[in-house]
Amino acid sequence: MEPRSAVAAGRAFPYTARTTCYIEIHRDGRVTHGTDRATYERAVAGESRLYAVWPGNWSSDLFMIDDLDEYAKAHGIKHDVQRTGLADHVHRVRWTESDGDQNPRSPYVDVEVVLDCGCTIESLGVFAAQMREQKGWAVATSVGWSRCSGPEGTTYSLRVRRKSLAA
Numbered sequence: 001m002e003p004r005s006a007v008a009a010g011r012a013f014p015y016t017a018r019t020t021c022y023i024e025i026h027r028d029g030r031v032t033h034g035t036d037r038a039t040y041e042r043a044v045a046g047e048s049r050l051y052a053v054w055p056g057n058w059s060s061d062l063f064m065i066d067d068l069d070e071y072a073k074a075h076g077i078k079h080d081v082q083r084t085g086l087a088d089h090v091h092r093v094r095w096t097e098s099d100g101d102q103n104p105r106s107p108y109v110d111v112e113v114v115l116d117c118g119c120t121i122e123s124l125g126v127f128a129a130q131m132r133e134q135k136g137w138a139v140a141t142s143v144g145w146s147r148c149s150g151p152e153g154t155t156y157s158l159r160v161r162r163k164s165l166a167a
């Protein structure tokens with residue numbers, strides 16, 4: 001079976017879908033299934049070739065990952081403004097503690113965040129990593145977060161570790 005081209009599949013290619021299974025074929029014939037930075041770097045260096053199985057309704061197609069840049073952006077190995085909504089800069093962040101019930105015993109505080117730099121948060125994981133670097137914040141990424149768009153812009157509700165806010 002000839003692998004198809006992920007590039008030809010375009011934007012619809014489900015790089016990060018849970019059902020997409022990656023196959024890395026190393027030069028020595030070994031097969032692994034990672035999607036980490038090392039996988040990307042080996043593929044870029046030509047030390048391995050990367051394929052993905054995109055399961056369809058009736059059959060699964062094998063794709064060649066022929067745009068490694070797109071792959072790296074999808075997996076957060078390379079920063080992608082379009083996917084994350086976040087520029088690779090120091091954000092201008094306005095924040096307040098949320099009104100309403102805050103559990104004083106919780107290690108986390110609910111905060112309302114506004115981005116004055118014009119960014120939007122499409123990827124909480126990437127925003128959390130940026131805020132850790134820029135402000136020392138420990139943003140909870142495993143709990144729900146929300147956005148509220150109004151005439152004054154978009155406000156995000158996030159949970160941040162209390163101690164990291166004070167720092």
Ligand SMILES: [Zn+2]
Pocket residue numbers: 086087089090091092115117118119
């Ligand atoms: Zn920004």
